[in-house]
Amino acid sequence: MSAAMSLPTNPISAGDIRDRLIIGLDVPSVEEARALVTRIGDAGTFYKIGYQLGYAGGLEFARELIGQGKKVFLDLKLHDIGNTVEEGVRSIARMGMTFLTVHAYPQTMRAAMAGKAGSDLKILAVTVLTSYDDSDLVEAGYAPVPAAELVARRAEQARDIGIDGIVCAATEAQRVRSIVGRNRLIVTPGIRPAGAEAGDQKRVVTPAEGIRLGANHLVVGRPIVKAADPRSAAEAIVREIADA
Numbered sequence: 326m327s328a329a330m331s332l333p334t335n336p337i338s339a340g341d342i343r344d345r346l347i348i349g350l351d352v353p354s355v356e357e358a359r360a361l362v363t364r365i366g367d368a369g370t371f372y373k374i375g376y377q378l379g380y381a382g383g384l385e386f387a388r389e390l391i392g393q394g395k396k397v398f399l400d401l402k403l404h405d406i407g408n409t410v411e412e413g414v415r416s417i418a419r420m421g422m423t424f425l426t427v428h429a430y431p432q433t434m435r436a437a438m439a440g441k442a443g444s445d446l447k448i449l450a451v452t453v454l455t456s457y458d459d460s461d462l463v464e465a466g467y468a469p470v471p472a473a474e475l476v477a478r479r480a481e482q483a484r485d486i487g488i489d490g491i492v493c494a495a496t497e498a499q500r501v502r503s504i505v506g507r508n509r510l511i512v513t514p515g516i517r518p519a520g521a522e523a524g525d526q527k528r529v530v531t532p533a534e535g536i537r538l539g540a541n542h543l544v545v546g547r548p549i550v551k552a553a554d555p556r557s558a559a560e561a562i563v564r565e566i567a568d569a
């Protein structure tokens with residue numbers, strides 16, 4: 326993998342094309358995470374730490390990754406009363422993370438933006454989880470609404486609050502881009518290389534489709550983490566991104 330691969334046409338993600346792939350470090354221990362990062366080597370420049378690793382020493386490991394020059398996306402999907410979110414984000418903003426997620430509720434988004442003030446941390450608002458389809462929203466108590474409509478409504482609110490970026494399925498990325506404009510990030514999980522198992526993801530596209538639909542960053546966990554050769558899996562996705 327050449328460190329010189331770049332994609333100059335995207336105003337937000339210009340720079341190392343490998344940064345457009347965010348690898349979900351969904352493993353149970355720091356030891357496994359460290360071994361995986363070593364195995365992936367320079368094919369991985371941007372890692373996501375979520376619940377599984379975050380609550381198993383992952384916050385300290387994030388500092389180690391940052392020390393190695395990697396970028397870290399802390400995917401804690403915060404949602405609480407405003408004061409708690411604001412103070413929590415203020416603490417996280419000192420840690421050198423690149424991205425942090427909060428749920429796309431107006432109080433939560435406003436509090437997070439206040440908490441990160443003065444830092445380089447970017448707040449991403451999670452609109453509708455990619456494991457949800459329309460019927461899951463009904464089961465969760467929403468009046469019948471297509472997931473794509475709810476994503477659009479939340480993207481409008483996020484834009485009005487001035488959020489840095491949106492998390493949605495790439496199936497909604499074009500519509501979200503028309504709402505939030507060019508200068509906000511669109512980050513899409515629910516990415517599966519052709520033929521890979523979707524697992525619990527319901528709104529799924531391939532890496533190439535995700536990029537063509539306008540995502541700035543693709544989040545990929547199991548297709549890399551559980552691959553027999555995680556480095557090759559990551560390299561193949563970066564190549565697909567470059568080709569798209």
Ligand SMILES: O=c1ccn([C@@H]2O[C@H](COP(=O)(O)O)[C@@H](O)[C@H]2O)c(=O)[nH]1
Pocket residue numbers: 349351375400451453454455456492493514515516524526544545546547548
């Ligand atoms: O809507 C969302 C928000 C976050 N995620 C997270 O992304 C990864 C996806 O992992 P895969 O193994 O590639 O399915 C995972 O850590 C989720 O917590 C999401 O999937 N959807």
